[in-house]
Amino acid sequence: MMRIISNNNNNNNNNNEEVANDYEGSLKKGPWTPDEDAILIEYVNTYGEGNWNSVPKNSGLSRCGKSCRLRWANHLRPNLKKGAFSPEEERVIVDLHAKLGNKWARMASQLPGRTDNEIKNFWNTRIKRRERAGLPIYPPKVIRDATLYHLREEQYFEKPYNSSLTSSSFPPLLSSYPKKLNASNHYHALVNPKKLNNSNHYHALVNPKKNQPIPLYGSSSNLFNYHGFVVSNNSAQPVSHGSQYFNNGFNISSIMPPLAPSSVSSSQTPPDSVTPASSNVSGVDGFMGASSKVNNEQYEVAPFSLEGNRSLLGALVVEGQSILRNNNTRSEDSTVVTAAEKSSNKRKSIVIMENAEERGTTVDSALKKKNSGKSSNEIPMTSSGKKQSGKDPTLEEIDVSWDDDLCSLLNNFPTEMPTPEWYSGGDKAESSGHQKTQTNTPPPGPTIEPELGWNNMPSIC
């Protein structure tokens, strides 16, 4: 049995090495010395990477193979970037984390020269700092992009995530996000972790092991498996492994799952037609930009315009419809909704939405009509799902049972939230072109200290 020698409590490496060497086959722990590094480098250069457990045997190092691998991967291998993360890299990390959660290795694969450990340390530092400040972890655009990412992911993968898919013909960055996730909690956690009892909810987002998310609808459906989202053709291309961000330039959508062909309503939407969701690669053009005050607190957010951005709201609407249908089906005859049925519903939903668009009807107006008699900015909260007379016949088809969580999500979508300078680099056109002031009474949103926006965090943020 090997003995483990630790020098954690002091820096007297020579002394510890002596101690370690007193025991044949003993393993040293703690910081690596330059001599050890040199030995490891020489060994790897001679024999190559891998077979780490043979390294201590063949090189004379008193380190376990695991430690050797880690040292090599994190510090010694060539082409490693040292130093602070660039703003661009930080932006990528935030985006990736919103989509992938704590998948540090996968994130590292998108950041050439960076290690999972580095990214993890960076993120944990950032999280701690922002949590202390009571700030949201993600910029608003990231939240939306991540949401859309998961929508598309769910769309692409009818069935729960199967890890085996990632290694074959499918995009590399498929999330292992919790599938059954309370939508509004998800949103709140993304926006402001303080609202969610901090770490527990944060982990609920990214680490299903630590906190099993509560199913939103008691089924496989949740906010993220909307299937009627329309994206542009160019974003529907599968992406390959490798450093997507830096090979192709920074592009959030480059890691998005491709669109399932069946979900695009080709008969209703000509390939060349430009829908709000297809006006750019990510399919989210025009989301950013509104401003307003909520509870006397300044929000900086992506403007959530129903007129110009029916995609996300449409997603929510159709999702609710789909959920209702599925739930009704289950509750009525306890029949499991088949994938084919769901697919059929999805296509139907798309047609409904696009028919409404063709007739000049927006989802916004649909909601207002549906909710006539209520204040204009009030989202209908009824769960009856019954049709009401005197409505736009097209929209009567969109017979949505408004789940509380779904409504909460919509109600709480902030209208303005600061975007950090480092993050807004790629969104200048968007923010300048679509920024507008919302005069509507804003919905209640997460509490964010006005002076602690995204763009005034020291250092990293």
Next chain:
DNA sequence: AACATAATCAACCGCTCATCC
């Protein structure tokens, strides 16, 4: 200057997964 606190970094631990026999 001395101390306290925060931030950063490096390394280890435990677990999971894939592969081999």
Next chain:
DNA sequence: TGGATGAGCGGTTGATTATGT
């Protein structure tokens, strides 16, 4: 098929450095 083994991943810890008082 199931156990052994190796490799990798994510979480955590502890040391060091930076910053504030």
